[in-house]
Amino acid sequence: MTTVAEQPDAGPTGGTVDGPVLEVEHLTKHFPIRTGLLQRTVGHVRAVDDVSFHIDRGETLALVGESGCGKTTTGRVVLRLIDPTSGTVRFDGQDLAEVDADELRGLRQRMQIIFQDPYSSLDPRMSTADIVGEGLAIHGMASGQAQLDRVTDLLEKVGLSARDLRKFPHQFSGGQRQRIGVARALATNPELIICDEAVSALDVSVQAQVLNLLKDLQTELGISYLFITHDLNVVRYIADRVAVMYLGQIVELAETEQLFTDPRHPYTRSLLSSVPIIDPELARATVRTPLEGDVPSPSSPPSGCRFHNRCPQAVERCRHYAPVLVDLNDGRQARECPEYRPEPFGLTAQSYRESELLNQGTEAGE
Amino acid sequence: MHDAVLRIAGLRTQFRTRQGTVDAVSDVSFDVRRGETVALVGESGSGKSVTALSVLQLLESTGSIADGSIVFDGRELVGLSEKEMRDVRGREISMIFQDPSTCLDPVFTIEDQLVEALTIHGTARSDARGRALELLRMVRMPDPETRLNAYPHELSGGQRQRAMIATALALDPQLIIADEPTTALDVTVQAQILDLIRTLQAETGAAVLFVTHDLGVVAEIADRVVVMYAGRVVEQGSVFQVLKDPRNPYTAALLASMPGAVAGTGQRLTPIEGVVPSLLDMPSGCRFAPRCPHAWDRCHEADPPLAAFDLNRESRCWLEVDGAVDGVGTAEVVG
Structure with missing residues (x-):
């Protein structure tokens, strides 16, 4: 075994603090919409709007939602691949906004990302050895034979072998490429890996291989994952806790089984009820409440509750009051809804039940 | 003998590649009966899309049907001329694709495209606009009068998919081939489109050949399932049999x-x-x-x-x- 800088071979580095590995508070990212010759800013896409969550060591938090909900932007901001508009991201207790470039590079070694597309995320002109070893070289963790040995170890860890060192990406299948992506992410002994739709492009039989690999690596190395995906079946399999996002905001955050068996927020319920059921008998016996319309544009989200124009339970007050995320006393957080929190909407349980539903029999959200 | 609207027997479709000629699918045989939905399911490279495209002879120029028979409504399609096939496409068998932009022309309004599809196959221009509006209502397009004058980019993803389904229904086909029609959609929109396809099938009585990689979608929509692997059919049966007792x-x-x-x-x-x-x-x-x-x-x-x-x-x-x-x-x- 060769020395790889002063890092232990297995297990995350650092981790002197016992607190969460990642804390995100009031994170906001607005992208300007520019138009015309002078590129004047005419508005903002509110991609991420006041998002807060934390991830414990060795834990998997899933960020789920439909396109445009801000889940990918959240992942990028956490890594400081893009800068937030406001809010804080603390990694192992350190505020990423307050560290200088050198310290940021040091922290980046401890947080890595696996991308969706195993075709475009690997440089076609680099060999496997170079792709996986690049992080080690950049961070000065190993060079020469030590680097090669470390890369070989990593390849074996993800089910590839030393024979693959000199091969190029085009010589691998999609699943094998994703394994290379995992090996590259593992190279610097990270404590946190952001998996951005990491298994979405893979066929199911291969997807299962990669999901099991990620689970095993977590057990072995104690890594935390921020698992960004639109696939709720994958979420249920891999996540400890789930944050459901809609139009830049978290609408519900709960433990996985709690969320799947007893979803509280109407959007969570609609989302779960849209997922195809693999059992044909159950699929036919299940009464669905399909949502009308598409997700509105994040550049002009609806007023009040952002879900009000598609929500089957919405009443007039939901147009005006912007609900906040609250603790529901059962360990979960959910955005206020008159169904379970009528008071902030100026309603009582009784008056909510008697209110006329906003989207009854209409083509809402179009 | 059951009443098959489509009967594929011993289909072998070849592609010319630089490494030689390969059989993308071979020995593929199955039926689609009138009014039923058959899911053709498999992972990438299984040959499910090639099989579907072979039926309509929409293969790339390097591909050709080398062997086998495709009988639609009692008529052999293999060997028909391009002109004869053009008449089968749209009028008798229509197709829905994964990406509506491959089907909808960005420079024409939804009305132009529906009217074109209708008039090419013989509907009088004077009747076509009314029929176009009727089709948009059938696919539950919100605010259909306005959407008739919209260009494809003015519609949301789900609405574009509805518009494409409307063009596919224009000529009242007996068979609709749907190639991964919901794969690119968000899950809530996918649920809407699956619901729509089910409803339309009940209303029109058309048979549907539904190509997908997603067994969840299969469970939701199919009467029967044909499973493909590496260019072959490996199993077929009712959706209950195949998914509950493979x-x-x-x-x-x-x-x-x-x-x-x-x-x-x-x-x-x-x-x-x-x-x-x-x-x-x-x-x-x-x-x-x-x-x-x-x-x-x-x-x-x-x-x-x-x-x-x-x-x-x-x-x-x-x-x-x-x-x-x-x-x-x-x-x-x-x-």
Whole structure:
């Protein structure tokens, strides 16, 4: 075994603090919409709007939602691949906004990302050895034979072998490429890996291989994952806790089984009820409440509750009051809804039940 | 004999490549009966899309049907001229694609496109606008009068999919081929489109050949299922039979590897080890043998036939032929 800088071979580095590995508070990212010759800013896409969550060591938090909900932007901001508009991201207790470039590079070694597309995320002109070893070289963790040995170890860890060192990406299948992506992410002994739709492009039989690999690596190395995906079946399999996002905001955050068996927020319920059921008998016996319309544009989200124009339970007050995320006393957080929190909407349980539903029999959200 | 609107028998479709000619699909046989939905399911490279495109002879220029027969409504389609096929497409068999932009022309309004489809096949121009509006209502397009004058980019993804389905329905076809029509959509929009396809099928009585990789979608929409692997049909039967009691080891393994089938049970996924073989380098015996947990000598030596073991079920496996077992590793399916 060769020395790889002063890092232990297995297990995350650092981790002197016992607190969460990642804390995100009031994170906001607005992208300007520019138009015309002078590129004047005419508005903002509110991609991420006041998002807060934390991830414990060795834990998997899933960020789920439909396109445009801000889940990918959240992942990028956490890594400081893009800068937030406001809010804080603390990694192992350190505020990423307050560290200088050198310290940021040091922290980046401890947080890595696996991308969706195993075709475009690997440089076609680099060999496997170079792709996986690049992080080690950049961070000065190993060079020469030590680097090669470390890369070989990593390849074996993800089910590839030393024979693959000199091969190029085009010589691998999609699943094998994703394994290379995992090996590259593992190279610097990270404590946190952001998996951005990491298994979405893979066929199911291969997807299962990669999901099991990620689970095993977590057990072995104690890594935390921020698992960004639109696939709720994958979420249920891999996540400890789930944050459901809609139009830049978290609408519900709960433990996985709690969320799947007893979803509280109407959007969570609609989302779960849209997922195809693999059992044909159950699929036919299940009464669905399909949502009308598409997700509105994040550049002009609806007023009040952002879900009000598609929500089957919405009443007039939901147009005006912007609900906040609250603790529901059962360990979960959910955005206020008159169904379970009528008071902030100026309603009582009784008056909510008697209110006329906003989207009854209409083509809402179009 | 049941009443098949489409009968594919012994289909072999070839592609010319730089490494030589390859059979993308071979020995593919199945029927689609009137008014039913058949799901053609498989992973990438299984040949499901090539099979669907062969029916309409919409293959790329390097592809051709080398062998077999495709009988639609009593008429042999293999060997028809391009002109004759053009008449079959749209009028008798229409197609819905994954990406509506491959079907909708960005420089024409939805009305232009629907009217064109209608008039080309003989509807009077004076009647076409009314029919176009009627079609948009059929596909539950919100605010159809306004959407008639919209360009494709002015519609949302779900609305574009509805517009494409409207063009597919324009000529009241007997068979609609849908190639991954919901794969690019968000899950809530996918639920709407699946619901729409089900409703329209009940209203029009058209048969649907639904090509997909998603067994969840199959469970929601199909009456019968044809499972493909590496260019071959490996199993077919009713949706209940195939998904609840798979006979072929590949189908069983595919189900066991789906997070939707085991999630929430605390069970671990059972991946299928290895990768789908390349068309240029197919194993000599059963094409699934190198990845099959049940394979023995015979599987590596000879290719098993697709064996019918009751009226409506077939499986391509030596276990079936030898009658050695009934049911292989039946996957526990949980909702």
